[in-house]
Amino acid sequence: xxxxxxxxxxxxxxxxxxxxxxxxxxxxxxxxxxxxxxxxxxxxxxxxxxxxxxxxxxxxxxxxxxxxxx
Numbered sequence: 722x723x724x725x726x727x728x729x730x731x732x733x734x735x736x737x738x739x740x741x742x743x744x745x746x747x748x749x750x751x752x753x754x755x756x757x758x759x760x761x762x763x764x765x766x767x768x769x770x771x772x773x774x775x776x777x778x779x780x781x782x783x784x785x786x787x788x789x790x791x
Contacts, residue, residue, distance in 0.1 A: 751775030
C-alpha cells in the first residue's frame with residue numbers, strides 16, 4: 722500500500738509543480754500557453770487543432786484559473 726501512496730503523492734507533487742510553473746509564466750497548464758490542443762492524426766485523416774477547453778483558446782493562466790471549479 723505504501724508504494725501506491727508514494728506514487729500518488731509523486732504524481733500530485735508533479736502536477737502542482739507544473740501548475741506553479743505555468744502560473745509564474747502566465748500560461749494555461751492544459752495547453753502550455755498555445756491556446757489549442759493538437760489531436761493526434763495520421764496520414765489517412767486530418768483533424769484541425771481544437772481550442773483549449775481550460776482557457777477557452779486564450780492560452781492565459783488567468784482564464785484557466787477562472788474556469789476551474791474546485
